Amino acid sequence: MAHLNKSDALRQGIIIFVFLAVLTALEFFIAVTLEAVALLVVVALVKAGLVLYYYMHIYKLSQEADDEDEDRHSLAYKTATNRLGLWLFLLSDSFVFGGLAVARFNLLGLTRPELNQLLGLAVTSVLLLSSFSMNRAEVSMEHGDRKNFLLFTVLTFLLGAGFVAGVVFVEWPTAIAEGVTPSANAAGAIFFMMTGMHAFHVLTGLIFLFVIWNNGRRGVYTQEKHWGVEAATVYWHFVDVVWIFFYPALYLIGKLI
Amino acid sequence: MKKIFSSTLARGLLWQAVGWLVGALFITGIRALMGLQAIDASKFFFTEPAWVFGGLLGALFFIGGSGIVSDWFKWAKGEETSEHHEDPAGGEKYFNLSLDHKVIGIQYTLLALALFVIGGTFALIFRLELAHSGLQLLTLQWYNTLMSLHGILMIIGILLGVSGVINYLVPMLIGAQDMAFPRLNAFSYWVAVPGAVLLLSSLALGGFDTGWTGYPPLSARAPVGMQMFFLGVFVAGWSSILGALNVIASVIRMRAKGMTAFRMPILVWAAIATSLIALTATQLIGLSFQLVMFQRLLGMGFFDPAKGGNPVLFQHLFWFYSHPAVYVFVLPGLGVISELLPVFVRKPLFGYRWVAMSSLGIALVGFLVWAHHMFTSGMNDYLRVPFMYSTLLVAVPTGVKFFSWVATLWKGKIETPTPMLFVLGGIIVFLLGGLSGPPNATVATDLHLQDTYWIVGHFHDTIFGGYVFPFFAAIYYWFPKATGRRMNETLGKIHFWLMTPSFLVLTLFMMRIGLLGMRRRIADYDPALGFDWYQLIMTIAGFTIALSVLIFFINFFRSMKHGEKADGNIWNSRSPEWQVPSPMPVHNFDQPFEVVGEPYDYGLTDAPYIKFAKSTHK
Known part of the structure; x- marks a missing residue:
């Protein structure tokens, strides 16, 4: 919401982050005590809705879309076209993740592999923090605050890198030690495929973060013209939304095999 | 050189x-x-x-x-790039990077034609093998490889051909200078080239024997050529996905002033419907093939029952794309039919809004029918009936199209130059394909028909009627727009009158022996079945089709240089691209136009479709 002033934007970002954190904790609590699948789905949908609306600004898609008389060569018109293109890409990409989720429930049903749930919560928290930090970076750029933009972009990068490292260098060896290997059984295969595909997307997100940090450092972006920042932000949050669904699907839903 | x-x-x-x-x-x-x-x-x-x-x-x-x-890469480094991109004059631009949608459209079409020639040649080779029972020409492995490659090369070729038609025409039809993302457009085309090379490389790496469907468990232990097939489809799939993204964004954002949704040409509606499928569902075939690749490389047991995997899961993921994919093939073709019919009948298109919505209807229902390929696969029995009904539902929007075509023809002043012949041929052949569909959709009959030549006949009828005939019609019709010359009418008519009867013989015989028990995808058959003479005639018919296509190619390449000059509105069309000289100027329309009427009001006086801001002829 570019119309918000700086402090309101900060307040909104924090409130959404607190909501997401509380819901994540609630989700964990539901999973370890109740085994209520429907409730977990509802929580995940609410979390995804919050991110889509407040962090990814999906409502911007319907703005400026119908102005026929608008100058087609204006920056605003071109940015809106770019935004549509990006969201179409995300729609397409979500079918990959949707397909993986279908495969997971087809093969495993309401069972799940033996994984360390606390470790899952830890990496999830890191990714959630990175989403908040990403939001701070974007809001800073929207208000022309380059210093904070660079600071929060670096912070997001570090948190994202921490997430990938946590998955690949901590979570995977832990799982393998407990017998969940790619080739052991279908559950292991699904676990590595889902986390691997997601980690690959986080990695590409890290590349985008590096690009916007590098360009921001050299003064390419301004308060009015920073489509690159918006695109990287929306992509980053999209990867977070995917994890909002994958995390319960892998760690929380169902009985142990 | x-x-x-x-x-x-x-x-x-x-x-x-x-x-x-x-x-x-x-x-x-x-x-x-x-x-x-x-x-x-x-x-x-x-x-x-x-x-x-x-x-x-x-x-x-x-x-x-x-x-x-x-x-x-320059953008990533924060550098600006030029908005304008000059192409060299002459033919070399088709082998070089271009950002012009017209050049890219022709590049797509040429690559598609190249793949059709290769895939068609493979078909001729194994059709020759089938002409007589017993093995004369090929080994079993070679038969399987050629048969599989014929399938996938034709499918990729059709996808590229669809992109060619859409890329060339849609920006002109909506009055845009180019696609929304010209660089992405070029990328979409060029990524298909290494994809095609990967597919063909499987020939040198042992081939693969699964057919184009690549079902595990067979695909999990086929030769290494299988992996090249998976990789090639995956890479070429990006061409489809990103091209579709571009089309949707272009149509939503770049339409001419006054072109409301229900004043768009029908072909644009078809392009949107086809792109919605390609944008989303293509990811699922990519995913299913990736999963088999990883199963082979890392032993991941997605489809291995010994590890708790499920081979039927592959079929679900695969057909979730691959059934809607046939609508990706035919929707633009049906759009071409609806687009050309009013021009040659000199009457408004009957039921424009219904035809427009039927494209979307087919696309959306198409997402819900995939499991009708799996009635015999061992999936849960209770899934059969809902998928039977959803499949039969496709006949409703398709019927709307047929009704519109027949009503448009009714009492029209029908002219039959070559493009119109192919439009009429397409309608007839697609009708055969459509009518032979419901028996495969109803479970009781499909249990008998599954994997017989009946299916092969049905499929080729739908694809020839829905894609190949309209594609030829489109080439004959828009060739002058691209080159400023028209193709030879006599050769075009010979092409049509050779191809159509031999094609009908081919597919009707396929259905006939399919009903009598001829299995598909096998190199040999029992002479006691008595199919030898059917097969011989089918082979002769197949070679006649090849001869007619050869005539088409001679006509195509000869007309580029020696065709009769045609730089005006030779078909007397109302469509915007024909209101400017041929070949099309680099940035399409010197002056933007405004849409002031209905697109297909042929035969009505004083009912213009578009109005240019100023004269285009300087």
């Missing part, structure tokens, strides 16, 4: 070979260092992971090395 060797195409192919070698050697080196088997004589020298990684790296090197993404 020197220009050809320095073209984007040649450089890309060279880089692909380099990348392939680098990737294969890299994995081989790592395996040698880790003490694993580094060389595998049974897999054509390199090990399977080395071949796969090499194939992937080769495709990336093609893209990187030929300069297709250099503008994006």
